[in-house]
Amino acid sequence: MRFQDGGITCKDEILEDWKMNCIPDNIVNMTIDDYEEFLEERRYLMAQKIKRYFAVL
Secondary structure, X not given: OOOOHHHOOOHHHHHHHHHHOXXXXXXXXXXXXXXXXXXXXXXXXXXXXXXXXXXXO
């Protein structure tokens, strides 16, 4: 995996980017066959992010 694309230069930056965009960490181990699992995990992460946002309003 190249971390230079898009201005990301290290593993910590890409992990933070994935966290901000609700991308599961285990995406690097997934294949196209895991797409439904990816969507399920991403939906959960997005719901948690929205829940935290509304909790501080």
